[in-house]
Amino acid sequence: MPLVPMRVLLDHAAEHGYGVGAFNVNNMEQIQSIMMAATETNSPVIVQASRGARSYSNDAYLRHLMLAAAELNPQIPIAMHQDHGNSAATCMSAVDQGFTSVMMDGSLEEDGKSPASYEYNVEVTRRVVDAAHAKGVTVEGELGCLGGIEDGHGAGLTGDEALAHLTDPQQAEEFVAATDVDALAVAIGTSHGAYKFTSEPTGEVLRMDIIAEIHRRLPNTHLVMHGSSSVPKHLIDIINKFGGSMKPTWGVPVREIQEGIRNGVRKINVDTDNRLAITGAIRKVFQEKGSEFDPRKYLGPAREAMAEVVKDRMIAFGQAGHADKIPVVTLDEMITRYSG
Ligand code: G3H
Ligand code: 13P
Ligand code: ZN
Numbered sequence: 001m002p003l004v005p006m007r008v009l010l011d012h013a014a015e016h017g018y019g020v021g022a023f024n025v026n027n028m029e030q031i032q033s034i035m036m037a038a039t040e041t042n043s044p045v046i047v048q049a050s051r052g053a054r055s056y057s058n059d060a061y062l063r064h065l066m067l068a069a070a071e072l073n074p075q076i077p078i079a080m081h082q083d084h085g086n087s088a089a090t091c092m093s094a095v096d097q098g099f100t101s102v103m104m105d106g107s108l109e110e111d112g113k114s115p116a117s118y119e120y121n122v123e124v125t126r127r128v129v130d131a132a133h134a135k136g137v138t139v140e141g142e143l144g145c146l147g148g149i150e151d152g153h154g155a156g157l158t159g160d161e162a163l164a165h166l167t168d169p170q171q172a173e174e175f176v177a178a179t180d181v182d183a184l185a186v187a188i189g190t191s192h193g194a195y196k197f198t199s200e201p202t203g204e205v206l207r208m209d210i211i212a213e214i215h216r217r218l219p220n221t222h223l224v225m226h227g228s229s230s231v232p233k234h235l236i237d238i239i240n241k242f243g244g245s246m247k248p249t250w251g252v253p254v255r256e257i258q259e260g261i262r263n264g265v266r267k268i269n270v271d272t273d274n275r276l277a278i279t280g281a282i283r284k285v286f287q288e289k290g291s292e293f294d295p296r297k298y299l300g301p302a303r304e305a306m307a308e309v310v311k312d313r314m315i316a317f318g319q320a321g322h323a324d325k326i327p328v329v330t331l332d333e334m335i336t337r338y339s340g
Contacts (some may be wrong), residue, residue, distance in 0.1 A: 003330060004078035006101030006138040008329045009044045009184045010222040010266045013172030016329060018318030020263040022046040022081060022224075023310055024271035025051045029303040033274070035069050036303075037310035038076050045069075046075055046101075046202035046267065048081040051112075058270040059097040066098070076323045078136070081094075083269070086112045091128045093138075095144060100331065101138035103126040103185070103244030107145050109146035115155050115165060120173075125179040131339040134182075136331030138269050140267070143167050143175045144228055147196075151186065154192060162189075169213040176221050183222040183296055186214055190227030190252055190262055192270050194236075197250040208259050215264030228252050229272035242287040254316045263319060268317055274306045 013020050025031050025047050038045045047069075049062055057065075066080050081101040082094035087110045091102040097251035108114060125141040131137045144167030145155045157165055169187040176184060188207040190196060197205060211223060231251030239246050257268055285298040292298065315319045331339075 001074050001077060002149035002184045002330065003066060003080050003098065004077045004328060005044060005136055005331055006140075006267075007210060007324065007332045007334065008083055009077060009079055010138075010183060010327045012044070012322065013257050013266045013319065014220075014222060014264075016322065017261070018322065019257070019265055019268050020044060020046055021310065021313045021317050022048045022267050023203045023274060024048050024269075025062075025082060026052060026056050029066050029299050030274065030278075030306060031069055031183075031305035033303050035076070036074050036307040037314055038323065039073055041311055041314045042323045043076070043314040043319045043321070044326055045076055045078040046081055046175075047062065047078065048083040048085065048269070049099075053083075059093075059250065061116050063098050067238070068196055073298055075328050076327065081138075081140070083289070084112065085128070086110050088128050088131070091138045092131055095132060095135055095137050099137070101140065102128065102132055102303045103140040104140065105185075107142040107185075107187075108162075113155060115157075118171065122175060122178045125175075125181060129180050133328035136334030138182045138226055138295060138334075140183040140185055140327060141175065141179055141227075142185035142224075143172050146187050147191035149191065152269050166207060167210055167214065169210060169217055172187055172214045172287050172338060176218055181221075182203045183224050184214075184218070185224040185226050185252075186211060188225070190225065192272070194246065194251070194276065195249045196227060196229075196231070196252065200250055201252070201256070206256060208256060208263070211260050211265060212263045219264065221264070223260070223264045224267040225252075225257065225260055226269045228268045229276075230254050230257075231272060231276070235276040235280055236242065239283055240277065242280065244283055255315075258316065268313070270309075270313060271308050273313075277305040277309045278302040287310045303322045
């Protein structure tokens, strides 16, 4: 089956009340991990690549790896998504490279750091929606800014400044009406990377109530949670047991994500948890077998460790069991739908 527009997966998820994990990739093993987990659980797949991932792996490698994933797993609908596009040009270059979905992150200026004005966000997002929908490609927008800057993407907001940039539900309603995005990423207190919270998050720092209010106002818009790694302690412990030095930290508990799914969250972005699983597995091989130098002997366990995390999330988010039930819709059919 060819890569499918992400909208198709999110529509099915909304209809049946589940969420779909969107997992970041940079290389072959990560794509294989996701496909291993998806085939084992019969899950639809969203694979996403950041700008950094695209330049690290090169679009041509990425495109062919994704086409291989689709060829080898014809029963699994797969969407390929640009994560955090910083400009219309980035998004449209992804479309040219075969991505079936793009995020225009107009919450930040083109530098990917400075919070942008609402007017700029509407204008650039609307422009991407018009161009992408003309090709049947799905668009995710973002309103409000995530906290933190650990991975180099983000405004680095903390404290009161971060609170001031949480998504305003009233503005979300206006933004969706003005841009016609398929999916909306919201800022509710999460941040990218491993260091999200210094203790188990309460409702004061992780504002699930904002999601509920946005969903009440926009029941037909697919909501997206970024920074949704749970940062499980056992993965941090493995890294530290085998020579790492990660500090104590908390992520977004899976039960909170499930609460989000009950309130309209359909796409859940996870990168860090997979990075942690890969790193722990590689460290373990290196520490236990200092003489090992065959990359397959450490990338293989890393691939297995990531597949375990992805499988857990696919089951927890509810997407497991749905891959073969999703009606296939092509980009061409989406063009007709959008223009109708
Ligand atoms: O945007 C956040 C993702 O974790 C991607 O991170 O920009 O380091 O590839 P990256
Ligand atoms: P994590 O760093 O929590 O995995 O978030 C990833 C993300 O939001 C990618 O866009
Ligand atoms: Zn993100």
